[in-house]
Amino acid sequence: MLIIFGASGDLTARKLVPALFNLYKGKHLPENFVVLGASRSDMSDEVFRKKVVQESKFLKEKISKEESSYIEEFADKLYYQDLGKEYDTDYSMLANRIAHLNEEKGCEGNYIFYLSTPPSLYEVIAKNLCEAGLTKEDNGWKRIIVEKPFGYSLETAKELNEGLHKYFNEQQVYRIDHYLGKETVQNLLVTRFSNSIFEPTWNRRYIHHVEITNAETVGVEKRGGYYDKSGALRDMFQSHLLQILSLIVMEPPINASAEEIRDEKVKALKSLRIMTDEKVLATHTMKGQYVASTINGEKVKGYREEEGVDPESKTETFAAIKFFVDNWRWKDVPFYVRTAKYMPTKVTEVVIHFKSPAHEVFKSHDAYQKDNKLIIRIQPDEGILIKFGVKVPGLGFNVEQANLDFYYSDLDSAQVMDAYERLLLDAMQGDATLYARADEVEAAWRFVDPILKYWENEDVPTYGYAAGTWGPRNSDEMFEGHFGWRNPGKRLTDETGFCIL
Numbered sequence: 001m002l003i004i005f006g007a008s009g010d011l012t013a014r015k016l017v018p019a020l021f022n023l024y025k026g027k028h029l030p031e032n033f034v035v036l037g038a039s040r041s042d043m044s045d046e047v048f049r050k051k052v053v054q055e056s057k058f059l060k061e062k063i064s065k066e067e068s069s070y071i072e073e074f075a076d077k078l079y080y081q082d083l084g085k086e087y088d089t090d091y092s093m094l095a096n097r098i099a100h101l102n103e104e105k106g107c108e109g110n111y112i113f114y115l116s117t118p119p120s121l122y123e124v125i126a127k128n129l130c131e132a133g134l135t136k137e138d139n140g141w142k143r144i145i146v147e148k149p150f151g152y153s154l155e156t157a158k159e160l161n162e163g164l165h166k167y168f169n170e171q172q173v174y175r176i177d178h179y180l181g182k183e184t185v186q187n188l189l190v191t192r193f194s195n196s197i198f199e200p201t202w203n204r205r206y207i208h209h210v211e212i213t214n215a216e217t218v219g220v221e222k223r224g225g226y227y228d229k230s231g232a233l234r235d236m237f238q239s240h241l242l243q244i245l246s247l248i249v250m251e252p253p254i255n256a257s258a259e260e261i262r263d264e265k266v267k268a269l270k271s272l273r274i275m276t277d278e279k280v281l282a283t284h285t286m287k288g289q290y291v292a293s294t295i296n297g298e299k300v301k302g303y304r305e306e307e308g309v310d311p312e313s314k315t316e317t318f319a320a321i322k323f324f325v326d327n328w329r330w331k332d333v334p335f336y337v338r339t340a341k342y343m344p345t346k347v348t349e350v351v352i353h354f355k356s357p358a359h360e361v362f363k364s365h366d367a368y369q370k371d372n373k374l375i376i377r378i379q380p381d382e383g384i385l386i387k388f389g390v391k392v393p394g395l396g397f398n399v400e401q402a403n404l405d406f407y408y409s410d411l412d413s414a415q416v417m418d419a420y421e422r423l424l425l426d427a428m429q430g431d432a433t434l435y436a437r438a439d440e441v442e443a444a445w446r447f448v449d450p451i452l453k454y455w456e457n458e459d460v461p462t463y464g465y466a467a468g469t470w471g472p473r474n475s476d477e478m479f480e481g482h483f484g485w486r487n488p489g490k491r492l493t494d495e496t497g498f499c500i501l
């Protein structure tokens, strides 16, 4: 049984219910599977079913008759229990409802508690579940999934871990990071560790620098209140981007088990050089905020005009960090990571920039373009692109870049599972590989904390950038040499299928 706390909220309707529906449609759920929503709102099972089905994407798209009957069947598996006025209440009513549903449906006592509430409630809910006897594993396994943000700083993340560990052991805690559920993020591990052509060059001898970009084409939308207290560094960098980074940086695990993979990720995160020197922080970090502009003829509000945002806010909607990894493999290789709202294109990608050949025999027209790049495109157009030099046809030996590209969409059987689908299924199967462990989250905060502290300083500039552009104009300045951020265009495909990026 999956018990969702905060079931009246946005995430349940927009992400969790559609993911469960797809798992149901794909026959991944057991026959007697039950979802029990729980929150303070007063709703009957029927009202809850209608609400989530309406708010989820099922009814917004054209649906076939067959699909419509699936939806009805699926909706019958959804139930709702209101908790009364507060989450800090006696959960015996909830326990009775669970027992009743178990009996009625012939379920075993395997429960996942999904906490989709504000994080301030996580410990309270865990405590009440324990007091109601719902965490005992005598009649089946019990797992708890917690949403991000996991903490607000290293200190609060530690407190949260300690709080949860009073009622659940670490093997029962699943900290969700939906980027780990993305197919191409998982493919990072496979690309690195199942191909012998990449590993020999995956180090300081051949790699010049690594760049990670996460760009969104939207602003903070309806989440201004939350975002203004968080900012891009907490919202995206500490979690999703450092998770991606750990997969790039980590050493090969001895096997593919959750613990071995996560041990290596923790080691990778612990090897990030923590920035404490103000001079380093000033040149290696940059924060920006979008200002009003016009995109495709439409006026777009600046961040400070967004609902829920302080009109004098200095919260960053653009964050760019340069840093180093202190270990044998990566010594002196700069890593550049940026994330931002309201950029020209939605794209998340990792770019491995290889060094120039030791001795240049052939000339290239464009110095910046000439070096090999491996681009791991996480979204959209998931795939792997290799840029390599070829001879310009004709006289002489001039070099230009060509693409060797693989796109998931080109696979006949390409069925990319949504991140929440994959992660929910993994939690049901007890596979925590794609969930963040307590020490991973703490190691990520340990790196981010000094940057956040430095950014609280009034003297640190927040650079404005027009919504719809690639961020503050001076953001290339943190790069060494003639490099700068790679600002990819859309995938342009001509009739022959040739791609120009």
Ligand SMILES: NC(=O)C1=CN([C@@H]2O[C@H](COP(=O)(O)OP(=O)(O)OC[C@H]3O[C@@H](n4cnc5c(N)ncnc54)[C@H](OP(=O)(O)O)[C@@H]3O)[C@@H](O)[C@H]2O)C=CC1
Residues within 6 Å of the ligand: 005, 006, 007, 008, 009, 010, 011, 012, 039, 040, 041, 087, 115, 116, 117, 118, 119, 121, 147, 148, 149
């Ligand atoms: N929405 C999204 O896209 C994403 C959300 N998340 C995380 O998922 C979790 C849920 O997000 P989302 O569904 O958007 O959040 P909502 O604000 O929609 O809240 C979820 C539910 O929690 C209960 N709740 C809200 N505020 C309070 C409060 N102050 N005290 C007690 N209960 C409250 C409400 O239920 P009721 O009043 O009925 O009890 C509400 O329906 C959060 O931790 C969020 O950070 C993470 C990534 C993306």
Ligand SMILES: O=C1O[C@H](COP(=O)(O)O)[C@@H](O)[C@H](O)[C@H]1O
Residues within 6 Å of the ligand: 216, 235, 236
């Ligand atoms: O966790 C979050 O992620 C989304 C971006 O997710 P994506 O899967 O669409 O790339 C981001 O918009 C949001 O601010 C953040 O909280």
